[in-house]
Amino acid sequence: MDRNVTPDAIxxxxxxxxxxxxxxxxxxxxxFTALADGPKPLPVLSAEFGLHPRSAVDFxxxxxxxxxxxxxxxxxxxxxxxxxxxxxxxxxYVGGILEMANARLYTHWGNLTEAxxxxxxxxxxxxxxxxxxxxxxxxxxxxxxFLRAMTGASLGPAYALAEAFPxxxxxxxxxxxxxxxxxxxxxxxxxxxxxxxxxxxxxxEPIFTEYVTEHGVADRVTFAGGDFFTDDLPNADVVVMGRxxxxxxxxxxxxxxxxxxDALPEGGALIVYETLIDDDRRENAFGxxxxxxxxxxxxxxxxxxGKDCSGWMTLVGFTETRVQHxxxxxxxxxxxx
Ligand SMILES: C[S@@+](CC[C@H](N)C(=O)[O-])C[C@H]1O[C@@H](n2cnc3c(N)ncnc32)[C@H](O)[C@@H]1O
Numbered sequence: 001m002d003r004n005v006t007p008d009a010i011x012x013x014x015x016x017x018x019x020x021x022x023x024x025x026x027x028x029x030x031x032f033t034a035l036a037d038g039p040k041p042l043p044v045l046s047a048e049f050g051l052h053p054r055s056a057v058d059f060x061x062x063x064x065x066x067x068x069x070x071x072x073x074x075x076x077x078x079x080x081x082x083x084x085x086x087x088x089x090x091x092x093y094v095g096g097i098l099e100m101a102n103a104r105l106y107t108h109w110g111n112l113t114e115a116x117x118x119x120x121x122x123x124x125x126x127x128x129x130x131x132x133x134x135x136x137x138x139x140x141x142x143x144x145x146f147l148r149a150m151t152g153a154s155l156g157p158a159y160a161l162a163e164a165f166p167x168x169x170x171x172x173x174x175x176x177x178x179x180x181x182x183x184x185x186x187x188x189x190x191x192x193x194x195x196x197x198x199x200x201x202x203x204x205e206p207i208f209t210e211y212v213t214e215h216g217v218a219d220r221v222t223f224a225g226g227d228f229f230t231d232d233l234p235n236a237d238v239v240v241m242g243r244x245x246x247x248x249x250x251x252x253x254x255x256x257x258x259x260x261x262d263a264l265p266e267g268g269a270l271i272v273y274e275t276l277i278d279d280d281r282r283e284n285a286f287g288x289x290x291x292x293x294x295x296x297x298x299x300x301x302x303x304x305x306g307k308d309c310s311g312w313m314t315l316v317g318f319t320e321t322r323v324q325h326x327x328x329x330x331x332x333x334x335x336x337x
Contacts, residue, residue, distance in 0.1 A: 022062050024102035027095045031063070032078055032086035041075035097152030100145055108296050115295050122296045132247065132298050137203050147207050150179035154242060156327035157273055158186035161240075164324060165271065165334070167191045174199055174236035174263065176228060176256075177244040180211045181221070188217035197234060199224045228256060233263040242273045245309070246290065249300030257316045264337045270318065272309055273332040279307045286329035309333040 026032065029049045034040065040048075046056040060076050063069040068086075069076045078087070085094045104123065111122035120126065124135040124142075137143045161183065171193065175183045178198025187194055198208055202225035212218045224234050229252075233239065239260040245253045260270045277287040291303035306323035310333055313321050318335030325331045 019062075019066050021102075021106065022059065022066065023068055024098055024106060026059075026063055026068065027086060027098045028102050030088065031060075031069075032082045032095070033088040035069070035076065035078045036083065036087045036089060039072070039074040039077035045076060092155060094152040094155055096145075096148035096150075099152075100149035103145065104142075105293065105296070109293075112292065112296065115292075119295070121299060125299070132301075133201065137201065143203060144207060147180040147204060150243075151182040151211070154179070154182040155186070157242065157330040157332075158183045159190075160326040160330075161271065161273065161332065162186045162190035164326060164332070165238075165269075167194060167238075170194070170237040170269070172196060172236045173238040173240060174224070174234055175240045175242070176200075176233060176260065177241065178208060178223075179204065181208045182211075183240055183242055184221045185212060185215045185217055188221050189215065192220075195220045196236070197222045197224045199226060199228070199233060201225070201227060228259060233259050235263050235265070236268070237265065238269045238271060239263050240271045240273070243275075245272060246274055246294055246303045247298050247301040249302075252300075253304075254312060254316070257312055261316050261318065261337060266337055268337045270313065270335045270337070271332050272313075272335075273326055273330055274309075275303060275329045276309070276323070276331040276333070277303055277305045279305045281305065284329055290329075306331060306333055310335075 031045070031049070034045065034048055042057060042060060045060060046053070051059065060069065061071070064071045064076070068079065068082050070079055071077070084090055084092050087093060088095065108123045114120075115122045121132070123132065125132060128135070136146050167187065168191075173184070173187060173194060173196040175181075175196065176199045178184055178200050181198050184196050184198045187196060198221065200208065200223070205223045205225055208223050209218070212221050241256065241260060245256060248256070257270070264270065275284065275287040275290040277291065278284045281288065287303055294301035294303060310321040310323065313333065313335035318337055320336040322334050323331060324334065
């Protein structure tokens with residue numbers, strides 16, 4: 001046997017859930033928020049979170065070994081990344097998506113094999129025939145958690161999008177399925193000449209308005225409540241659809257692209273951002289796993305490649321399309337009408 005061929009990578013991947021759950025529990029407990037003002041020793045942290053003496057030292061040391069905390073004579077401390085992104089009071093907090101992963105997805109993914117066999121969602125909608133949003137939005141706490149989760153996942157792409165597109169050539173935008181408003185806020189903050197709106201189901205309005213107001217851009221960013229299946233989209237120079245199309249089957253994706261096209265003037269742009277799968281479908285593992293997440297979460301949703309999306313845009317009538325990386329595993333497809 002070739003000694004250079006080891007099972008290490010296999011075992012590391014197979015036990016990846018140990019590390020993932022350790023991080024998710026740390027976010028749930030608020031470990032990184034508790035360390036925002038500086039290091040704390042083990043007894044202080046253990047008491048603060050009510051941890052059993054059997055668990056505490058292994059838990060915090062595991063977080064050190066996983067690169068999520070540091071440890072020295074003063075105790076445990078955040079790394080620069082966990083300080084910026086996992087302290088709940090940081091404006092760049094991305095933990096909302098991990099809170100949702102912990103509270104919902106971690107359990108739902110336990111039924112992946114069933115989803116692979118049946119093609120049926122394994123979340124709150126399991127067996128009920130509801131779509132994801134009916135299931136989520138029937139409970140106000142879940143709604144709040146989901147919308148905050150979207151902000152966690154969208155902040156990086158939102159700020160990248162504010163830089164990666166020639167916004168100076170346009171004056172208005174519409175973010176379709178805007179959730180809490182991460183993209184509208186990032187665009188309005190970076191480009192004072194822009195006005196825009198977030199379009200989403202009416203139940204989202206109070207959470208959107210609070211977020212936009214908190215960020216000081218409520219004078220230029222409004223909320224348009226509606227249902228993108230029954231209502232036309234308001235007109236704008238640029239329409240953004242971030243992680244919308246992957247929620248739906250092919251026919252619905254196509255219908256939504258058509259609605260975006262209709263909302264634009266000649267020369268207007270549609271920006272679709274998503275964890276786009278690479279065209280060869282062998283590299284962007286996160287994009288492919290996101291598509292499996294759509295299997296768990298939706299009735300018929302799936303992720304797709306930049307080439308797929310460009311092709312659909314062309315069929316709908318867009319004359320020019322391009323694919324561009326935004327942040328992490330997220331890229332955008334731009335179509336010009
Ligand atoms: C996966 S989230 C994406 C949120 C955000 N664009 C992002 O990238 O983080 C999908 C969004 O679509 C909205 N949505 C779902 N069904 C809708 C409908 N029928 N009409 C309008 N918005 C809808 C949801 O409320 C949610 O905010």
